[in-house]
Amino acid sequence: MAGVWILVEHRDGEIRRVTLEAAGAARKVADELGTEVTAVMLASGLEDKAAELGAYGVDKVLYAEGEAFAYYTAEVYAAAVAELVKQHQPDVLLFPASLQGKDLAGRLAAKLDVSVAVDCTALAVADGRLKATRPMYAGKVYAEVILSGQPQIASLRPNVFDVVETGGSAAVEKVEVAAPEPRVTLDEVLKEAEGKIELTEASIIVSGGRGMKAAENFKILExxxxxxxxxxxxxxxxVDAGWRPHTDQVGQTGKVVCPNLYIACGISGAIQHLAGMGTSKVIVAINKDPDAPIHSKANYSVVADLFKVVPPFTEECKKIKAAQ
Ligand SMILES: Cc1cc2nc3c(=O)[nH]c(=O)nc-3n(C[C@H](O)[C@H](O)[C@H](O)COP(=O)(O)OP(=O)(O)OC[C@H]3O[C@@H](n4cnc5c(N)ncnc54)[C@H](O)[C@@H]3O)c2cc1C
Known part of the structure; x- marks a missing residue:
């Protein structure tokens, strides 16, 4: 058994939470297979960070240092990871289903001529192989798939798998892997506004739809x-009305999110929207139409005018917070 691998995602010198979720999922799969969890980290100047992964279920880190690895580029990362896979022959390779993970998992699967299960919401082991649960048809059905070939590649929906603090330690092994000359170079990284929480990583999302009526009304939600x-x-x-940037869009053609709490304000609950947030742990719908489909998906339905409900709710939340 060559083990279960995860690929480490890092940004601004920090390992991203989605990687820790993948580590927790990998730990469970590896325990069932009776094998080890190895994290592959391509980075520049982050060797010290690599050892931190031991506390989250990783046994070993293969760390490759290089200027070309400082930022993710599909071409360079896919070539480097493919090279390492060929050398070490892991059984399973797990990625977060983040923008980077989805991009890389597909590209790598094509390079290695194996299949990939994307955006998985559960993992198990059946007869020594990975059994992945993944949504299909915009979340209308869930398929359980057993992947053929080696490695078995899957990407994991962010916020679905728990971060497991095992308190262990990981051995960090430095590896040399050639980075190909990239055909695309990175000129500049445009940052989100300071302090803005990334949608796919947020544990609470307040979302607005056409019922918000105008861009300026989003300040209520903000x-x-x-x-x-x-x-x-x-x-x-x-988004189409120009009230919010596309980066805020949740749904089939936007982001897939899985927060602990999703508050949908003035959103009808079209299937394409549900595809992006239907696995949220708790859904609150604020919609004045009692027949809006979002209500049938919601754990808590508020049939009311959002402009009358949201501002006083915010005030109550402020009071509770102030009293804490
Ligand atoms: C290929 C394809 C991909 C798509 N991808 C996406 C996607 O990624 N994400 C996405 O969201 N959609 C997507 N759509 C569009 C989707 O089909 C819906 O058109 C869209 O989700 C509707 O947005 P909405 O709920 O904001 O608007 P509407 O359907 O118009 O609903 C507005 C809701 O606001 C309520 N409302 C109005 N005023 C108030 C008020 N004062 N207080 C409370 N409630 C109020 C109304 O009762 C209504 O239910 C896609 C469509 C296609 C065809």
């Missing part, structure tokens, strides 16, 4: 989000 420590999302209608 205020609630700032009290709750939440990110602000949007339906496609709100």
């Amino acid at each position: 205020e609630l989000a700032s009290v709750l420590g939440a990110a602000v999302g949007a339906s496609r209608s709100a």
